[in-house]
Amino acid sequence: DADVTQTPRNRITKTGKRIMLECSQTKGHDRMYWYRQDPGLGLQLIYYSFDVKDINKGEISDGYSVSRQAQAKFSLSLESAIPNQTALYFCATSDSGASGGAVDTQYFGPGTRLTVL
């Protein structure tokens, strides 16, 4: 079974619709992240959470919101989807205690391909 799962894997929606992408992990990690990937731009950080009560904006948070429902669950919402939010979305996790340092290896889910028409 996958350690980091994302649902749905593919979604087509219309402009103005609200949509939620969900991420679950069984790795027991405390840190979770949401990224988007656009062609030629690599991965850009949308939001991150270091524990259930901690939510932080990333580089491109406008138009997005998140909810950390439990240590294992981190969802991303688009309140009113627009076409330029068409992208590949990845959830990732990391363990703050793994190496004892401030940065740890991030483990990614398989991604959600979102198309906004």
Place this chain on the structure above:
Amino acid sequence: DQQVKQNSPSLSVQEGRISILNCDYTNSMFDYFLWYKKYPAEGPTFLISISSIKDKNEDGRFTVFLNKSAKHLSLHIVPSQPGDSAVYFCAASARRGAQKLVFGQGTRLTINP
């Protein structure tokens, strides 16, 4: 402002030869660097990392070199195999900073038989 840059969008290498992927960064606060590999329809997977206290880290066929004065790192794959065909992302972070990874744009590596 692209703090981590991979200037080659694609690279094609013959099987058995060496693949060299390059990455440049601009933020002098970065002191931890990682390479990720991504296959189609999958998420990126961690490949190898290096701390700024080192200039080389090796793991099997994969070696990462760091040149801090030039703010440049490279990933060497020797020998290259068809299964190495993927998109490779370099990422950087500051251990004492915001604890976030900044990714490059990626390089698509194709290994030809």
